Amino acid sequence: MTPTALADRPQSSNVGPDARKWLDANLPDALREDVLQQTPRTLADMRAWEAQLHKAGLVGSTWPEAYGGRGLGLRAHLDISREIGRTPMPESVNSIGKELAGPIIMAVGREEQKLEYLPAILEMRNIWCQGFSEPGAGSDLAGLRTRVEKTADGWVVNGQKIWTSGASKADRILLLARTGTVEDRHKGLVLFAVRTDTPGVDIREIRSIDGERHFCEVFFNNAVVPEEDMLGSPDEGWAAATRVLSIERATNRMHRAWRFENQLQHLVSACAANPATRELVERDYAAQLADVSVNIDLLKGHVETLVGSLIEGEEIGPRGSLPKLFWSEAHQSFAALALEIVSRFPPDMSDPLRAVKLRMEEIYLKARAETIYAGTTEIQLGIIAKRILKLNRKA
């Protein structure tokens, strides 16, 4: 799916207000991030909720109708994303499926693969995880060692993946492995859609700093993957995938700026409702909270301009690093400020203040990962220096 093709799509003008209306009427209280929750939400709750979002047309809006989407343009996706961001709902448990595996399958998959995998992602029948990083290949992906070998029974996989978010809940893993040796670097890389219940696939959870067990490591010990689960041919699949990735890196979780705004508004509104906390933020945090709000507006500038560029059919390339770097650092500094503010709430705080306190503490811890995943801050700075500023070239 090329950006130019997206530009030709209808840009429905009512999708934003329609999404708003639907979300206001349908978000269950048990999934609200801005109220105290007594019981943790289950995977079944999330599957049901996200399937409902899809039914309502709020997910997969740019995917072709044949694969369960609505065939709308990027502007419509932006309009929907804004409303999703403004809604205090949990992040998708299948964002890898919807924003990484799905677009890659659309770019390189065979028609029967698209028909099998894509609607299953949107309908939440299949949750996906991403098997790229390895213990020895994090930022330097071309150093990955997981090997695949073609046999009469199919492809035999051996190796180890790590930081595989959500693998223990996933039905499929988007596996990147190599046919040759690690010296081949970018050559011989191949993508597979591997069922996580394949014999020889062993998934172990890793506890992360937020106390959750979302992260996993995945071991492949002579796991046999059928030929028909290969995505694209060796080399070609990965080359096409990287093109998709540069767009996806720039556009994934497009709702982010509006979600950050919802978090900020939750914090400030909760403080404003109580005289002591209102005085606290007005006296001690006015300028810093304003800086957070300004940064959110600046982030919207990145997102909305990028959407405009994609609609115009422009190449995004290394420019995708700019919003990634900006949002991850802006959100971390917001989270640090929020944590300081909630640390000063009175001991007899009301339930609404307790809800905001718990939400901000969780955001603070989770935000530590944001400057690490999807290319660390240091990797993004390197991309900007070398590929945008071209500092390695003489003036």
Next chain:
Amino acid sequence: MASDLDFSPADFADTASAVVAACSDAADLPARMALLAEAGLTGILAPESAGGLALPLDYAVPVMQAAGAGFLAAPLMETMLLARAFGDTDTDIATALATGATTATIAWSGALGSTGGIVGRAPSVQDCQHVLVFRTDGTATLVALGDGAQALPEESLDLERPEGRVEVGTLTGPQLDANAVTRLHRSAQILRAAQILGATEDAMNRAADYARDRVQFGRALADFQAIQHHLARQCLAVETIRNSIARSLSPHCETPVAAARATFVGACDLGAKAAESAIQVHGGMGFTWDVPVHRHLRMTKALAAQGGAAALKRDVLDRLLSGQNKEEEQVHV
């Protein structure tokens, strides 16, 4: 609308850069204003009835960007905005401004009642014939200097457009109503951000060129990761300001008022930090008078003060406290 025209805002960029460069050789402010007027830049926003081009604000963005990058020593933004603002009410003064026949500036700090007093932060005021003075009732008056108003000499951070204070005795002259003043302030937020964008980009380019040329420990400075990261962050600042300006002016922007304010406040912080970083990359050379990055930094800090960036942060918080984060107002500048 811009899309109906045969040319785009970007088409003004080259012209503006060439005129700004020519201005650096001009003898004095009237000569510079004449060059700017001849190229149509002073009247870019003014109505055709006042000799202007009647273009939307996005066309002034590349012009102010060139002014920022090229150290333009003239109150060009003030002239553009005044020629537009008076275009509907006082064609004579608007024409004089758009054609470069007279020079004017704006005292951005302070507001006077009926009795006169002192206002401040008027760029290039020592060389101007008129100054716009804001009034406590939200309106503004264009006062002739030397005629009941005089510029007071003052030290100024900005070297290109030295700021001055103005002592006003009698407040007489053409008036702007409160709506026109509001529109002027909002447009100024975008145009200041554009000027800071030009300055920041030039500061970054100078630092990058220096880093590519300067060799230490047998390698170009640009080969050192610490220097690369400085420059990458400068690039992020430049592109963040650029994208925020574009968003603020886009018909798709949901909250143009908040976006313009955030663009300006953000540009002040990002532009200053990037210029500071560009000075750092130059090492000891960066602290010398001759490396002109400090001029960009001075200008950015002066623009922040003229636009009241620090005080605007309080407005941002008040909007959050009131819970009106999704504004109803859809007025574009």
